[in-house]
Amino acid sequence: DAGVIQSPRHEVTEMGQxxxxxxxxxxxxxxxxxxxxxxxxxxxxLIYFNNNVPIDDSGMPEDRFxxxxxxxxxxxxxxxxxxxxxxxxxxxxxxxxGLSNQPQHFGDGTRLSIL
Amino acid sequence: DAKTTxxxxxxxxxxxxxxxPCNHSTISGNEYVYWYRQIHSQGPQYIIHGxxxxxxxxxxxLIITEDRKSSTLILPHATLRxxxxxxxxxxxxxxxxxxxxxxxxGTSLTVIP
Numbered sequence: 100d101a102g103v104i105q106s107p108r109h110e111v112t113e114m115g116q117x118x119x120x121x122x123x124x125x126x127x128x129x130x131x132x133x134x135x136x137x138x139x140x141x142x143x144x145l146i147y148f149n150n151n152v153p154i155d156d157s158g159m160p161e162d163r164f165x166x167x168x169x170x171x172x173x174x175x176x177x178x179x180x181x182x183x184x185x186x187x188x189x190x191x192x193x194x195x196x197g198l199s200n201q202p203q204h205f206g207d208g209t210r211l212s213i214l
Numbered sequence: 215d216a217k218t219t220x221x222x223x224x225x226x227x228x229x230x231x232x233x234x235p236c237n238h239s240t241i242s243g244n245e246y247v248y249w250y251r252q253i254h255s256q257g258p259q260y261i262i263h264g265x266x267x268x269x270x271x272x273x274x275x276l277i278i279t280e281d282r283k284s285s286t287l288i289l290p291h292a293t294l295r296x297x298x299x300x301x302x303x304x305x306x307x308x309x310x311x312x313x314x315x316x317x318x319x320g321t322s323l324t325v326i327p
Contacts, residue, residue: 103257132315142258142301142317190257200246200265200305203315205257 101125103206105191111212117179120209123172124193132203133166133176134190142190148174149196181213217241217304223322226296232289234321236302239283246305247278248315249287251298258301258317261287292325299323 104123112118124131133145146156151168159166163182168174178185188210192203219237226232238247248263262269262276264285269276275288289296301320 141319144315192257200263202248202260202263204260205250207255207257210255 103191103193103204105189105206105209107209108207109210109212111214112181113214114182115180117177118181118185118211118213120176120189120191120211122174122176122191122206124174124191125204126172128193128195128204129171130194130196130203131168131174132192132194133174134192134205135187136190136208137187145176183213186211186213217316218302218318220300220302220318220321222319223324225324225326226289226292228294228325228327229291232287232292232296232323232325234287234289234300234302234323235284236286237284238302238304241282241304243282247276247282247285248303248305249274249276250301250303250317251296252301252320253295253298261300263305292323294325294327297323297325 103125106121129150131148134142135145136142143158145158146166147154148168164178166176188208190205190208192205194203195201246263246265249261250258251261252258261273262271264276264278266278266282278285299320299322301317303315
């Protein structure tokens, strides 16, 4: 079975540019999560969707970050404009149902470097 | 708030059992304990989870104390490929926002040949 698929795996861009990260959750999963991982702060939840609707975006750092889920099989996380402090590994995860005890399954992440 | 406490690092000899402890003294009655691991440059991998009974699957066993304030993840026969950071996570029930996973700093397990 295909797991959570993220693209690109690596992204290097200059500050000020727009960055779009993509995620395809596991088919049939109703919940999708975006995380950011840095050495200083570890893994942090940014935003969480249930049935394509954003439920909790309190972890989104600031207005430069936005996330969408136009359908059950696709989500994007956008940073505009990007800054060097946004450099991190961004993970997407999905679970069958965000309101149950089912575990989340993670993609392999996008390693983002902002120069 | 720190929801879980784990030792920062541990070593284990190849072929021996690896026992990874976790303290979650503030856990409430309906909060589950999850274990994940992360191998360098990969996404966190789900291992096992439980509420109050001990659990076992093909990867590991989870032992939860009777008061539920701590648990131990057991890898019965550690291999070099088990070298990773292991995270113990308490799923906090938020009535309006569903399951929230709080990843701590984890335990870096090194399996030694």
